[in-house]
Amino acid sequence: MRAKARRRGLSGPASCESCLAWGRVQRPFVRGLCQACYLFARDHTVGRCRGCRRLQPVRKEYCRLCWGQARADARATGGLHGAATAVHFLDGVGRHQQLFFADMLSMRGARTTPPRRYDRRGAPRKPPPPPAARPYSRWIQPVLFDGARRDYHRFDPGRADTTTSGWLAWARHLAHGLAEARGWPRAVRQDVDRALVMLLSEYAEGDMIRHSEIFSPLRALNLSIERTTEVLQAMEIFLNDRRPPFEDWLEAKLDGIAPGIRRETEKWARTLHDGGPRTLARDPDTVRIYLTAIRPALLEWSAGHDHVREVTRDEVLAHVKTLQGRDRHQALVALRSLFAWAKKNGVIFRNPTSRIKVGQAAAPVLQPLLPHQVARSAEVVTSPAGRLAVALAAVHAVRPGAIRALQLDDADLGNRRITVAGRTHPLDDLTQQLLLAWLEHRRRRWPSTANPHLIINMNTALETDPVSSWWIERELRGQRATLDRLRIDRQLEEALVHGPDPLHLAEVFGMDEKTAIRYADSARALLEQSVESESPEFPRTRGSIPRNPGNGPSGSR
Incomplete structure (x- = not known):
């Protein structure tokens, strides 16, 4: 290390005569200056510094030591520490000086370096929104017409006031938290911010933002509807007025059935789907399987009956005899559920499916794939x-x-x-x-x-x-x-x-x-x-997917 320092023209550790920094300085014929002060003295003339009152090379009447102190003061305030910012702190230097090691003032890896102000593309990085809470108002204007709908297509971003809206500030704070927690990319964050500006610039407390109002304008601008509704739901000002898909499916399945049978069947299906008094909600797939299995029977009985109470036991047995295997099992289980619900709620006087044994559905032999x-x-x-x-x-x-x-x-x-x-x-x-x-x-x-x-x-x-x-x-x-x-x-x-x-x-x-x-x-x-x-084909050899590998599930016993 000493031989390398000698080849670079450096002597042993010493104190720089200009900035007083401790480190390796130049040889004695340049007055024992560190490398940074040597370059600074080469480009500037000697004069009396206004800060420390010493005869040193100065730039704008200040020596390099005072410039370093001004940069340190600017860095302590959280701002940039370049020359353009440090010039505002030159008036306060001279009363004290923070000593440092030689050639370390310009290091960018120090912990006091401010965060990056630009992203990878070179665009200015937008600071996070300030913390905000739910706005408080002394009074709320009641809604005069509940059926009125807003038209966000007429929104003018040039006339929107985004600085005084407390609801928009709160929404931006919540959106920033969701984005940090979910890992939203920059494009999604910008889309959500644009959507919130459109929806909350003129928002008044007590109003509810409906899905039917925002779907078309946000889709026209190719903005994220799902992410925007997440923020609105967190604010508790969003109303999802979309028609559930179950309603359309139920209406299609009940089409063509007699009105009396349809009315009671719809109540039974909704009880299975949503639950009721002393009744737990069933899985949506179970409701679909039940109603699909009994639809042929309901259509058959609709030709001669107007209500479920007119269906007899013989008609149930006659319909079940036309089915076999799993179809018979599913239809009979669904019919027993329908008439048990009707008997429980006083819709019918007698259950026509009582004492009809369902039995165990015969399981078919599983066939291997080719x-x-x-x-x-x-x-x-x-x-x-x-x-x-x-x-x-x-x-x-x-x-x-x-x-x-x-x-x-x-x-x-x-x-x-x-x-x-x-x-x-x-x-x-x-x-x-x-x-x-x-x-x-x-x-x-x-x-x-x-x-x-x-x-x-x-x-x-x-x-x-x-x-x-x-x-x-x-x-x-x-x-x-x-x-x-x-x-x-x-x-x-x-x-x-x-x-x-x-x-x-x-x-x-x-x-x-x-x-x-x-x-x-x-x-x-x-x-x-x-x-x-007498076929020697078992077991078979598969194609590109290996079967029963040596370290697969069968080898884990």
Whole structure:
């Protein structure tokens, strides 16, 4: 180090004679100056400094030591510390001087450096909005006409006053908090701010902003409706007046049914969907299955009856005899639910479905997928998320709902394991490669998202909800080998390869005992059929997706 310092013309540690900084200074023939003071003296003349009253090289009547003190004072105030700002602090220097090490005044990595005022593109960075709370007003103007609607198409941004609106300031503060928590990109933040200026510049307390009023103007300007409504909902001034999709579906299913039967059926369906006194709401899919199963019977009875109380037991049995298998089971369960509700609410005097046994629906024999069907599904899926979902369903037998619910913490890449629905599965080579490819794509596409779920898309990257069931299976629409069929085929192949043992299936896949028995029965029937036909095709070899890998679910026992 000393030899290198000598080659650069530096001596040992000493104090600079100009700025009094401690460090390596120049050789004695330049009066023992540090490198910065040497360059400063070369470009400026000697004079008496107005700050420290010393004879030193000065610039605008101040030496380099006083200029450094002015920059330090400017930096302490939180502003910029360049020469243009430091000139305002020159009058206060001279009474004290902060000593420093040589050649460290211009370092940008110090902790006192102010935050960046420009983004990566060079545009000025907008400061965060100041903290704000819900505005308080002494009185509220009641609404005169409830049916009146605002026309935001006529909004003029040039005439809007955005400085005096307390509601807009509060909305911007809430939007900034949501953006930081959800990882909204800059474009989304700007769109939300423009939408809030349009909606809240002339807002008065007590008004409710309806979805029907803002949908058209925001869509015309290509602004984010979902993110804007999140801010308005946090402010509790948003009213979602959209017609639920269930209403349109229910109206279509009840079309053509007699008025008396339709009225009571609609009440029963709404009770199942929304719940009622001493009645819990059922799953929306259950309501759809029930009403779809009994619609043919209701249409048949509407030709000769005007009310559900006119339906007899013989007519119920006659309709049920025309159905078989699962259709008969679903229709009878739905009819029993309808007439039990009618009897409970006093709509009918006697339940025509009483003492009609539903019985156990005969489970069909599960059939394996053909090799070309699996290969076709593997070919049509091109996105990284779709390939990962196919691998999880085909190799680890994961349900589509469990794939959607997977979170980032469930994937343990270091130990090559993934946790699905509370069960830990070892990662095979294929699934690990697809998982790494998806994580890299997710990192590049949405680097600042705060969604904890493993699989996200363009919409869920701005929130914390999982992707929809339609989106996760969109690439397999029209294919025989869907995610659910791939899961069933994987479990069925496990039973064919290792024998129809329900205990083995329950241990490997964590399924219910009844489900394990069903898969074992299907595998036993397929094996018997294979023996009778003397076909050596079982077990089969799949296409591009490896079945039963060495470190897959079957190897985790």
